[in-house]
Amino acid sequence: MATVITRPVIEMPPVQHPDPSPLDHNDLLGVRIGEPFRVPFLKRFGVDTQLGTLWLGTWGILSVMLFVAGLGVQFLAGVTAMNGDILSYLHYFANIQLLPPDGLGPAKSLSAGGFWQINVLLWAGSVLCWAGRCYERLMRYQWRPYLFFAWLSAILLTATIWVFRPLLMGTWAEAPAMGLNGDLDWAQNFSVLWGNLYYNPWHMLAIFFLFGSTMLWGMHGATILATSAEGSHHEVAEIKDMHSGSHKSMLFWRWVMGFNANPKTIHDWIWWFSVGVVVSSAIGIITTGTFVNDWYVWGVDHGIVAQYGDMTRDAVNQRPVPMDVNVITGMPRP
Amino acid sequence: MNMKRLLGPLVIVCTLALAGIAQPLLDTARAASPDKPITGNNSPLGVGHFDRNPAAAEKGYGPVDQTVPMDFSTQNANVPKNYVPGKLYNVQVLKKYTYATLLNQMNYYTQSLGVQCTYCHNVQNFAYDTGTKKIARTMQIMSNEVASGWVDPVKHDYPNYSVSGAVGCVTCHRGAPRMGVKWNIVPVAYLDYKAKTTKQAGYVVNSMYSAAKSLGVNCLFCHNTADFVSLQYYPTNKIAHRMWAMVDKINHEYLPANVKAVTCYTCHQGAKWPQALVTAGLDQTPVEAHASHPEVHENPGAHLASGAAH
Numbered sequence: 001m002a003t004v005i006t007r008p009v010i011e012m013p014p015v016q017h018p019d020p021s022p023l024d025h026n027d028l029l030g031v032r033i034g035e036p037f038r039v040p041f042l043k044r045f046g047v048d049t050q051l052g053t054l055w056l057g058t059w060g061i062l063s064v065m066l067f068v069a070g071l072g073v074q075f076l077a078g079v080t081a082m083n084g085d086i087l088s089y090l091h092y093f094a095n096i097q098l099l100p101p102d103g104l105g106p107a108k109s110l111s112a113g114g115f116w117q118i119n120v121l122l123w124a125g126s127v128l129c130w131a132g133r134c135y136e137r138l139m140r141y142q143w144r145p146y147l148f149f150a151w152l153s154a155i156l157l158t159a160t161i162w163v164f165r166p167l168l169m170g171t172w173a174e175a176p177a178m179g180l181n182g183d184l185d186w187a188q189n190f191s192v193l194w195g196n197l198y199y200n201p202w203h204m205l206a207i208f209f210l211f212g213s214t215m216l217w218g219m220h221g222a223t224i225l226a227t228s229a230e231g232s233h234h235e236v237a238e239i240k241d242m243h244s245g246s247h248k249s250m251l252f253w254r255w256v257m258g259f260n261a262n263p264k265t266i267h268d269w270i271w272w273f274s275v276g277v278v279v280s281s282a283i284g285i286i287t288t289g290t291f292v293n294d295w296y297v298w299g300v301d302h303g304i305v306a307q308y309g310d311m312t313r314d315a316v317n318q319r320p321v322p323m324d325v326n327v328i329t330g331m332p333r334p
Numbered sequence: 335m336n337m338k339r340l341l342g343p344l345v346i347v348c349t350l351a352l353a354g355i356a357q358p359l360l361d362t363a364r365a366a367s368p369d370k371p372i373t374g375n376n377s378p379l380g381v382g383h384f385d386r387n388p389a390a391a392e393k394g395y396g397p398v399d400q401t402v403p404m405d406f407s408t409q410n411a412n413v414p415k416n417y418v419p420g421k422l423y424n425v426q427v428l429k430k431y432t433y434a435t436l437l438n439q440m441n442y443y444t445q446s447l448g449v450q451c452t453y454c455h456n457v458q459n460f461a462y463d464t465g466t467k468k469i470a471r472t473m474q475i476m477s478n479e480v481a482s483g484w485v486d487p488v489k490h491d492y493p494n495y496s497v498s499g500a501v502g503c504v505t506c507h508r509g510a511p512r513m514g515v516k517w518n519i520v521p522v523a524y525l526d527y528k529a530k531t532t533k534q535a536g537y538v539v540n541s542m543y544s545a546a547k548s549l550g551v552n553c554l555f556c557h558n559t560a561d562f563v564s565l566q567y568y569p570t571n572k573i574a575h576r577m578w579a580m581v582d583k584i585n586h587e588y589l590p591a592n593v594k595a596v597t598c599y600t601c602h603q604g605a606k607w608p609q610a611l612v613t614a615g616l617d618q619t620p621v622e623a624h625a626s627h628p629e630v631h632e633n634p635g636a637h638l639a640s641g642a643a644h
Contacts (some may be wrong), residue, residue: 041342090356099533173531185536192562193535296561305560 014038014050029056059136063129070122074098074178077115097177097185104170119178120162127155150275157278160285161186168290195294199304202284203295206277213273220266223249239263397453398464404456413461423461427474442618443470446503447511469590476588477503481614484580492569494630499611499621506600508610516599517544522582525575545574548598549606606631 014036034052042049078096082088089096101113108114135148166174176186191197198204224232232245239246239262246263253260261269292298299305406415412424422433431439444450451457454467480501489496506513519541524534546552553559556571566572577598584596601608607625612618625631 102531102533169531171531173533175532177533177536185539186532189532189535189539192539193532195563196559196561294561294564297564 014052016053029058029061031056055137057133057136059129059133063126063133066122066126066129070119070126073115073119073122077110077119078179080111080115094180097179097182099177100166100172100175102171102173104167104172113172116175116178117172120175124159124163127151127158131155146271150271153275153278157282157285160282165286165288165290168286174289190288194288195292195296195298197284197288197295199295199299200284200288200292202280202287205280206284209273209276209280213270213277216266216270216273219253220270223252396466397449398456398466400452400456400458404459404462409463413459413463415459417459417461419460424463427471427478439618443503446509447507448509449511453511472588473503476584477501479588480580480584484576488573488576492573494627495569495573495625497607497611497623497625499623500614500618501601501608502610502612502618504610504612504618504620505608506596508603513595513600517547517597519544519578519581519597522575522579525578545578545598548602548604550602550604551606555606 016036032053032055034054036050036052038049039051040049077098078093079086079089081096081098082092098116098119099113100116101107106114107117110118131148131151134151135145138145138148162175166172176182187197227245227249230245230248232249237244241247250260250262288295296305406413410424414423417423420433422436425431425436428436428439440451444453447453451460454464454470456462456464485501520537524538524541542553546555549555553562556566556568556574558565558567581596581598581600589596603609607623609623610620611623612620
């Protein structure tokens with residue numbers, strides 16, 4: 001069947017590949033489970049249709065168990081907050097949040113931050129175990145740990161938001177609440193309290209990397225799909241040959257913009273841009289409130305804010321506006 | 335025909351059907367117990383409808399039971415045991431009224447709240463103080479305080495933002511003795527940078543949304559959104575801060591201890607200025623509210639662009 005992606009999907013029985021690494025047998029849970037089969041509808045979209053087999057492994061089992069336990073705690077805490085009323089839980093599902101406790105110590109009770117602390121531990125353990133699973137597979141193949149460090153950088157941003165910055169600020173109340181709206185509300189409240197985050201230069205850099213990586217993905221994906229008619233998806237053989245799809249792809253970009261990546265370096269570009277998003281985000285988060293109190297005022301001080309009129313003068317009574325105190329109450333800013 | 339082809343449409347139809355069944359079920363279940371209190375909100379503020387107990391709020395409310403015999407040991411000395419119609423006894427707040435104008439005022443109360451005399455009075459003895467009557471007296475004191483202490487000073491300080499008409503009973507009650515609660519707000523102290531953490535800022539931000547929805551405006555009506563916290567130039571911001579303090583005072587000084595239910599919505603009900611305003615003074619006839627300078631309500635930050643003083 002013709003789709004927008006006119007790549008042929010080869011019809012063949014599902015394959016049980018041989019075990020790639022005899023080292024797998026060292027792990028108690030290092031077994032593959034399930035019989036491979038083909039998912040019926042996926043073929044229409046031109047993607048691979050085989051599901052299974054799945055490699056278990058101690059880290060993977062631990063990760064899934066911790067994650068599911070966290071989901072259970074989340075559900076339990078939500079229902080508890082609604083006095084055990086499941087209908088209320090469903091009705092307020094999007095708005096139910098497990099708020100973090102105040103201060104750095106253990107929470108006074110489960111509902112006053114205890115559930116939140118338990119879930120932080122469970123889900124931190126879950127993502128770290130998943131990193132362990134990732135690292136284990138890479139080491140069994142004796143690959144370079146690019147994937148492991150990419151996942152670690154994602155953990156770095158999350159841990160900065162949830163753990164490192166609250167530790168520096170001296171209260172868990174700086175961390176987001178858990179729930180469907182928790183992250184969204186945190187992003188809003190964080191930006192309101194600590195100045196406009198759009199004036200945070202690390203936020204700017206993160207957006208540059210984010211949009212840049214989507215652009216690179218668009219260029220790369222479009223190039224490979226466009227030349228797949230010439231066989232460019234057979235990358236290994238293609239790289240060596242003249243006038244192949246991959247070779248023509250490189251010529252295309254060199255002629256269009258004077259520079260090109262090759263089938264290896266395009267993945268360097270994309271990897272570093274993707275990691276750059278989370279790393280610069282983490283730097284922007286960790287500096288907020290610790291080194292910079294208000295990013296808008298920081299922008300005023302460093303000349304990146306456009307000044308409309310005399311912003312240092314109160315338009316009502318024409319008195320100077322002190323930038324470090326509340327205009328209304330005269331109290332100092334936090 | 336391959337039966338697997340039916341699987342996708344079947345999933346879609348079943349999902350829609352489930353959604354269609356679940357929502358009426360939810361609505362029915364909630365309608366069956368509308369006043370069921372939802373506690374467990376671990377907000378330290380203790381305000382808003384999440385923490386209210388309808389059963390406790392029920393005490394001292396509702397029409398006076400006329401069959402209960404009067405107990406004069408609980409009454410002050412001005413309450414006569416032999417009540418004579420046509421004379422004034424035990425008038426503590428509405429002292430400037432004559433008998434005729436007082437009747438007019440009472441008539442205004444009944445229309446504003448949609449009740450009869452029996453809602454507050456024991457009709458055998460109109461001077462007798464009932465629980466509801468004491469609340470009504472407190473409300474009249476509060477209404478005077480709102481007008482003279484809060485609304486009039488704002489009108490004086492910000493004449494361009496003033497609106498015709500005065501606040502009366504009907505402004506909040508709108509023909510019902512008890513008002514529904516809509517959205518909750520934090521105490522005014524939290525606006526004065528008591529929010530030290532992102533979590534506390536969340537309480538303020540949620541309150542700002544309820545205030546904005548109550549007035550039918552967005553953030554830009556009162557804030558320079560480039561920096562919500564430190565750059566507050568707008569007169570609307572300062573007016574809102576005063577109104578917020580007024581709401582705080584109403585909740586903490588005039589309402590019963592277990593009812594802290596007044597929010598921006600109580601008066602504004604979705605409009606920039608309350609629609610059910612009245613003429614000031616004895617004859618509180620409802621008037622159509624209109625602003626003296628509607629253009630400043632449309633663009634409260636215009637003076638910033640022009641650089642002109644307010």
